[in-house]
Amino acid sequence: MGADSLRVAMADHPQGMVNEGDFLVERTPRPAPGPGQALVRVRYLSLDPYMRPMMNPVRSYVEPLKPGQTMPGATVGEVVESNEAALPVGAHVACMLGWQEYGLVTKDSARIVELSAGDISLALHVLGMTGATAHYGLLRLGEPKPGETVVVTAASGAVGSVAGQLAKIKGCRVIGIAGGPEKCRYVTEELGFDACLDHRTDDIERQLAELTPDWVDILFENVGGPTFDAILPRMNDHGRIVLCGNISDYNRDEPYGVKGLSHLLLHRVDVRSFVIADHRDYWPEAIGELAAWVKEGRVRFREDIAKGGLEGAPAAFVNMLTGRNFGKQLIEVAPPSADRPGRS
Amino acid sequence: MGADSLRVAMADHPQGMVNEGDFLVERTPRPAPGPGQALVRVRYLSLDPYMRPMMNPVRSYVEPLKPGQTMPGATVGEVVESNEAALPVGAHVACMLGWQEYGLVTKDSARIVELSAGDISLALHVLGMTGATAHYGLLRLGEPKPGETVVVTAASGAVGSVAGQLAKIKGCRVIGIAGGPEKCRYVTEELGFDACLDHRTDDIERQLAELTPDWVDILFENVGGPTFDAILPRMNDHGRIVLCGNISDYNRDEPYGVKGLSHLLLHRVDVRSFVIADHRDYWPEAIGELAAWVKEGRVRFREDIAKGGLEGAPAAFVNMLTGRNFGKQLIEVAPPSADRPGRS
Structure with missing residues (x-):
């Protein structure tokens, strides 16, 4: 494992249909956690349609992306270094690190994921x-x-x-x-x-x-x-x-x-x-109820996981926006670590 | 006063922009009130945009109009014959008699109009x-x-x-x-x-x-x-x-x-x-509050009254739909009766 981190940024605002040329992939230095921070190694990145309008140079939910900015997105991963007691090394967390391999979180920007209802990836869709x-x-x-x-x-x-x-x-x-x-x-x-x-x-x-x-x-x-x-x-x-x-x-x-x-x-x-x-307070209630229904088999789901790391994210994103994926589109950013529990 | 009543019906469903040729004007026998009914001589007819989609042969708020049917509409007038104690001769009422000079109402299909806030015509717009x-x-x-x-x-x-x-x-x-x-x-x-x-x-x-x-x-x-x-x-x-x-x-x-x-x-x-x-129960509260504001001069209005009877209704309706009216479009169906109170 080198001391760098792959990231995918928006190269420029797309015109009409997005394509792989609208992205750039580059290696950046892996950041070191400061006080109260933890370094997360991303395991899965979620690709979602909302990312597309953020690439337009217009007012949206948030500020529009600027060329060169890392693509945003929900991620799950594992804490690999920590200066925050609430986020111990080895903990699984959901956070918004975007299209990159490593990133920093605080206890306010990451939530601990319980694995009781299944794999960690569920925190990116049915339990997220x-x-x-x-x-x-x-x-x-x-x-x-x-x-x-x-x-x-x-x-x-x-x-x-x-x-x-x-x-x-x-x-x-x-x-x-x-x-x-x-x-x-x-x-x-x-x-x-x-x-x-x-x-x-x-x-x-x-x-x-x-x-x-x-x-x-x-x-x-x-x-x-x-x-x-x-x-x-x-x-x-x-x-x-x-x-x-x-x-x-x-x-x-x-x-x-x-x-x-x-x-x-x-x-x-x-x-x-x-x-x-806008409704963060509502999430625990919703996710708790959904976790019970998932366990009972009353809520089913399907994942479409693109293997092979972040390099494949632009192509998978284009596919998703044209309906060619089938199931929740995830990118496997990194393989499981050795001590990671298997799928339940 | 003859024993007939003028009415305006839809001749056929209009294609695109409505025009005067889509209407027919005819004399019909004036109806006689049965038990519990009163005969109303219409003073004003309200023209409203909602009438236009009702002329299309598609599902709307209500059944679409059929060719030959009297055009619908809100009216105010005076009871001229009555078999219903709650609707005495001389009473001013608001009712839905449509584009005709005379029509029958019951105590459930007409509401008595108080003239305290102004002329009877207000019951067709700001107080209606x-x-x-x-x-x-x-x-x-x-x-x-x-x-x-x-x-x-x-x-x-x-x-x-x-x-x-x-x-x-x-x-x-x-x-x-x-x-x-x-x-x-x-x-x-x-x-x-x-x-x-x-x-x-x-x-x-x-x-x-x-x-x-x-x-x-x-x-x-x-x-x-x-x-x-x-x-x-x-x-x-x-x-x-x-x-x-x-x-x-x-x-x-x-x-x-x-x-x-x-x-x-x-x-x-x-x-x-x-x-x-859908919200009939809400009307008295709304109209009571509006009447107070009208009296205080805090809610003002403007009427655009087409004189000359029902024959002018089709032209006035076309005008209204193209924005050529200015103020609430009313048709003066009949002049005031001799004993009618003047404008307050």
Whole structure:
């Protein structure tokens, strides 16, 4: 192990569809922990759609990235050096180190990960940000009632898959929308949704009309674009749209123009938007409940882990944004350390 | 007074922009009240934008109109024959008789109008449906706080003018958007908004940026279309959009495609939709409060009354939908009766 650390930065703001040339990979010196700090060796990096709009030079959740900045992102890893008693060497932590092999954390910027519900990687999705996002969005904002009809777009994705399973747990009828027959099969056969439409081949508006005789009470929206417009006419009176993502716009030069807003008005539909980072206090409750359901097998998930280190992150990111991944996209930044417990 | 009654019906579903040829005017027999019924001679008919989407052959708030059906609408008038003790001859009532001179009501389908706050016509706007709409939308759904910035589109219209004045009463900074310099002057000079932009000549996005250094907390939206898209980038974190109307789409063959939905997501903006008819219990509270503010001169209004009877309603309706009216559009269906009290 040398005293350096690989990182991936944004080379420049992408124009339209992001590609591997928009990133640069370089070695930097590995930092040394100061007082109250710990050095973390990253094991997994999470790739998420929200990273794409951050690469645009416009106001977003946070300041836009500048060329040369390390790509941000959620990570899990192991403490390898420490000047902080709350973060002992060997501890597994979740933190936001971004696309790099090593980074510094404090007790306020890292949370200890319990391995009781499975592998450390779960803290990057079903027992982490995407799980908390699905939980808050579907249960708090969607307010599902037994017997209601729920539609989830990007149904096989990290957020959508959990949102739909939570809706099933709450007694709803759940229709997924996903890209391709393999994902649709997974959504119905593995995740237990009542049906799944393939936005690549199905006539969403017509088939959804057949599948939702009682209209749609909750739309958990991750995608936007023409599919969103095809669902809007099916919204029930007093329906709720949980606006969680707009991934179909992230690589368009010009955003898609949504035509169906009149349906909101005609049917008194609310649109509820949120960013899970605003609700940190909610995470422990959500993750605790999700961990129990994961153990019981009531919430299932799928990981798509790119091996081979950080160099593969740009290609995996491009793949994810075009829907070519299948399951939560992770990068294995480093192999397990010798003393790491195996998968439970 | 003959024993007939003029009515205006929809001739056929309009294609795109509505025109006078889409209506037919005919004489029908005047109905006789049965047990529990009263015959009302209509004095004023209210013309409202919501009537336009009802003329399309699609699911709306209610069943779409069929060719030959009388146009719907809110009316005020006087009881001229009665078999119902609660509705004595001579009483002034607000009811939904639509575009006709005479009609039957029961005590459940008519409310007695008190003339204490002004003329009977006020029951068709500031002390009726549009007032209740502005009150519920701005105060209940908008949740204005002192010092917040509010934008109101169609600011000189029946709903927008009241919504903006309520926002001023609540201590907000209020920017109107209206069509033409005369309406803009009215909005600032008569209604007391802090500023008003002319969507026909102003660069809304740029000028709004100058006028809203602290962003926009509440958008009270009556219009939709390109102006809506120009406002979305100015929404503040946790802003609220009260979706009250989408008048710019009502005469388009193809709805406008709204491009700015990503701003909702980025800034955790909620969109809240409603139809005031769902909230009948709320009307007395709203109208009581508005009547007090009208008397105190804190809520002002303007009427645009087309004289000359129902025959002029189609032309006035077309005018209103293209923004050529100025003030609440009313049709004087019949002159005052001899014993009618004058304007207070």
